[in-house]
Amino acid sequence: MFYLAYLKAELLRRWGKTTIIALGLAIASAIIITIISTSQGLSDSQEQVLNPLENVGTDIMVSRSVDTEKMGDLDEATRAELASENRVTTDLSKLGKAGESFSLDTFLAGTMLTFASSDTKKLTSDLAKEYATGLILNVTHQEGKIPEITAEFQTGPESFQIPDVAPLTDAERAAVDAARQKAIADLQAKGIDPNSEEGRQAVREAEQAVMPERFKNRTFTAPSRTFRQTLETPQTDIKTENFTIAGVDTSKTDIGLILPSQITEGSYFNSQDQVVVNLSYAQKKGLKVGDTLTFNSKKLTIVGIVDPKLYTNTADVYVPIADLQTIASKAGRINIILIKAPNADAVEDTSNKIAGLFTGAKVINSNDTAAQVTGSLISAASLMNRFIGLTSIIVILAAFIIVSLITVFSVNKRTQEIGTLKGIGWKNPSISRQIFLENLVIGIFGAILGVGLGVAAILLLNQANIVFTANVASSNAGAGFIPFMRRFAEATASASTANLKLNVTFNYLVLSLGAAVAIVGSVVAGALAAFKVSRMKPQEALRQL
C-alpha cells in the first residue's frame, strides 16, 4: 500500500514536526485529564464531608443536643438535667491525702443530654431499617498531687449544682432577649464578632445586667467556702486535659459512630478492655496500637486507629458503649441514635415521624448536615467547579488553535509537494486523505502520550499529599457552656476539622475524553488542511518555488 509507505515516510522523516504536534496535543490532553480528574477528586472529598451521615450508613440522627445559643429558653426540667449531667466534683481531698498523686476522669454529657437506651423501642421497623446507639461524652482528665488547701475545710465533698429557681416570666425573658439583641447590635456596630470570646463576654454581661435578682448569683449559691476554694485553688502540678470519648454500638457493623471498615490500623473491638483511637487524636498524642489508656484506674488497650467520617460527632477515643456506660456511671444511658431509614427516598418523611416520637429531641437528616461545612476543601471545590468549564474550554481552544496553525503551516510548507502530486495526476481526495491520515496518526500518538502524561500528573498530585480541611460544627458544644466549667474547658474544641487528602482517581471516561481531545483536535486541523489542499490550484502550488 503506497499511501501507508508515504504516511510512514512522512511521519518518520519529518519526526521533528510529528513530535511537536503530538506533544502539543498530548499536553492539552493531559491538562484536560488532570483538571477534570482533580475536580472529580475534590467533589468526591466534598461528598464525603457533605454527606457525613451516609458514610456511617445513617440517614437520620437523633440526639437531645442543646443549642447553647438558646440556653435561656430551656424549660426548668431540661436545665436541671443539663446541670446534673455536667456535675463536677471540686473537692479533691476526697481522693486521698494532700500531696498524694491522683488521677481523676470526669465524664460529662456536655450539651448532648442523655436518654434511656430503652427509648429505641419506639423505633419500629417502618421507621428504622437498622439503628445504632451511641454515647458521646466529654472527659476532663485531671492528674497531679492533691492540693494542701483541702485540709483547711472540714466540709465533706461539696457538689456544685445550679439551684432551682423560678423560671423567667415572659416579661423578664423579653427583657433579657432585648438586652442580648442590643448587645449584639452594639458589638456589630463596633466591628466585634459577637461569637468571639470578647463578644460573648459582653453579651453575657448585658444579659446578666437585666436578669431578675434571683438569677444574678445563680451560679454562686453554693456555700461561700466552696466558692473561695474554687477561686483560690493553690497552684499545684495538677494537669487538666479534655477530650471526648464515645461509646460505640458494637452489635452493628454497617451503622454506628465508627464502622469496622474505617479502621486504618490495628483492628476493631474484638475482646474486653479495648479502645480505638481517632487518627487525628492518635497523631496529636503520639498514641500507637498496643498503648494503654487509663480511665479512673481502668486500663484499656488501644487495638485500633480509626478515621471516622461522621464529622459532626467525632470523638477522640472510642470504646464499646457498655464499657463507657460502666466507666462513666451512666448505665442504660445513650445520647445519640443513628438510624437507617427503611426507604431511602422517604428520609425527610421518616425523619419528621421520628421527630414526633422523640419529643424535645433534635432530629437531623443528611440534608441538614451539608450546610454546616466550611473550610478550604469547600472553597477549592467550589472554585474548581466554577472554573473547570472555562479552563477546559480555553485549553481545548488553545490546543486546537496551535495544532491547526502547525498543521496549516506545514501544509503551506508542502505547497510545492502538493502541487507536484496534483501535477502527476493525484486527485484532491487522495491528497486530502493523505494529509488527514497523517493528522489522525499524529493525533493518536498525541492521545497515547497525553493519557500517559495525565496519569503521571494524577500520580504526582496524589504523591504531593495535598490536604484540604473542612470545618464541621460539632453537635456537642462540650461542657464549656457552664461558667464554672470554663476553667477545665480550655482545650475543648467546639468544631471538628476534617482533613481530607486530595485523592485523584483515574476515570476511564475522563481518560477517553482527554484522548478524544487530542484526536479530534488533530483530525479537525487535518480536515482544515485537507480543505485548503483541495482549494489549491496545481499551478499556484508549483509557482511558489
Place this chain on the structure above:
Amino acid sequence: MALIEIKDLTKVYKSGRSTIRAVDGINLVVEKGDFLVVIGPSGSGKSTLLQLLGCLDKPTSGEIKIDDKEVNRFSDARLAELRQNKLGFIFQSFNLIPTLTARQNVEAAIAKRGKGDKNKALEVLEKVGLAERADHLPSLLSGGEQQRVATARALINDPEIILADEPTGNLDSRTGKEILDILKNLNREKKQTVIIVTHSEYAREFANKVVEMRDGKLQTEKI
C-alpha cells in the same frame, strides 16, 4: 488529426494595475511523435504555455484540444485523470517529494487509490540508469540524478505526451544533454510526444520542431 491543437490561446495575469499578457493569442499544432522545443528567454511566457498545455492552469481565452477534446471544460477530477493517464511532467526544480525515496517518488505517479507498483517503478528507474540508487532520498542524489528520477516519474505511466519545463535548467550542459538523450530515445522508440520549454540553445539539436517565444507570442523556426 493533430494530437494537440491550440487556438488563440491567451493567458492574462493581473498584478495590481498592470496586466501581463503571458501568453498572447498563440496558435500551435503538435502532432503525435513530435519533439517540440519552445525556446525563449525568462519571462517570455513559455512556462505559462506549458502549464496551460499540461492543464495545470486555465487560459483566459482560446482553446486547447487534446485528442480533439477541449480540455478547458474538464472538471478538476477529469483533469487529474488526464494528467495521470496521458501526461508526464518534468519540472525544472525536479519537484521530488523530499520524504520519499527515488523509487517511491516514481511510484507516487501510479499510486491510484493508494496502490503502487514497486517493480514498475524500479523498471523505469533502470531505464534512466538509476536503479542502484532507488532507495536513496532525493537529498542524497545529485541534481542530474534527481532530474532522472523526475523523468522516470513522468514516464512510468507511459504518457502520450511528456511536458518538460526547463528540464536542464538546474543542470550543467553535460547532464542536461543526458536527460535530453533519454527523452529523445523515448520519442524515437515509443513515439511519445515530447514538449520542452527551455532557454538552453543546445536543446534545439534534439528537436524536430522548434518555436521561439517572445513576449507571449510565437515565431515558428524549424519544422
